[in-house]
Amino acid sequence: MATEIAVRNATLADAPLMAVIHAHSFDGPSDHPWDEATMAQFVAAPGVICLIGVVAGKDAGGLLIARHAADEAELLTLGVMPACRRTGLGRVLLTRAVDDLHASGATQIFLEVADGNMEALTLYRSFGAAPVGRRPGYYEDGADATIFSLALSDRRSDDGPIADEPFKDQR
Numbered sequence: 001m002a003t004e005i006a007v008r009n010a011t012l013a014d015a016p017l018m019a020v021i022h023a024h025s026f027d028g029p030s031d032h033p034w035d036e037a038t039m040a041q042f043v044a045a046p047g048v049i050c051l052i053g054v055v056a057g058k059d060a061g062g063l064l065i066a067r068h069a070a071d072e073a074e075l076l077t078l079g080v081m082p083a084c085r086r087t088g089l090g091r092v093l094l095t096r097a098v099d100d101l102h103a104s105g106a107t108q109i110f111l112e113v114a115d116g117n118m119e120a121l122t123l124y125r126s127f128g129a130a131p132v133g134r135r136p137g138y139y140e141d142g143a144d145a146t147i148f149s150l151a152l153s154d155r156r157s158d159d160g161p162i163a164d165e166p167f168k169d170q171r
């Protein structure tokens, strides 16, 4: 049976839930979870989209926050709680964000990924994201990040993901 996934725009009342999802999605020692006040600011900010995704039958969920200005957008965070991973929730959240940002006039989404984060790298690559730069020591534990760009200009909302490519230029 197919997994039932629902995605909605977050409201201010969702700020506590967003903080919980973020804290449980990023559980590494160097990750500072964003608190309720931070989440409320994102929800209220112009040009920011905040999406919450839930999987039927599970308490947990996922979260995506992206900022949009003119024709560029930045993926600020995408996290799925461990209990909901590999259900397709991350892909559904990213698909919805891509569609919403494209509809708002964005032609490009930038995002950073820590080297070695194979789950995220595989997901973003499957959408056609390509490396465009590096941020050495970007994370608090000293890990480097690769900046990716995902072009939206020639993308239609029903295109779906594209085939993966090898990871040869990850570093």
Ligand SMILES: CC(C)(COP(=O)(O)OP(=O)(O)OC[C@H]1O[C@@H](n2cnc3c(N)ncnc32)[C@H](O)[C@@H]1OP(=O)(O)O)[C@@H](O)C(=O)NCCC(=O)NCCS
Residues within 6 Å of the ligand: 025, 026, 078, 079, 080, 081, 084, 085, 086, 087, 088, 089, 090, 091, 092, 112, 113, 114, 117, 118, 119, 120, 122, 123, 126
């Ligand atoms: C990255 C993340 C959001 C993926 O969420 P998810 O709901 O598990 O992803 P999905 O089930 O939608 O999978 C989408 C694709 O991601 C890739 N993927 C996800 N988990 C993977 C894994 N463990 N190994 C390899 N590829 C993986 C696959 O390409 C997958 O497509 P497929 O199922 O058709 O093979 C989730 O692992 C997460 O929250 N990680 C911790 C936070 C994080 O690193 N966020 C990204 C910051 S840049």
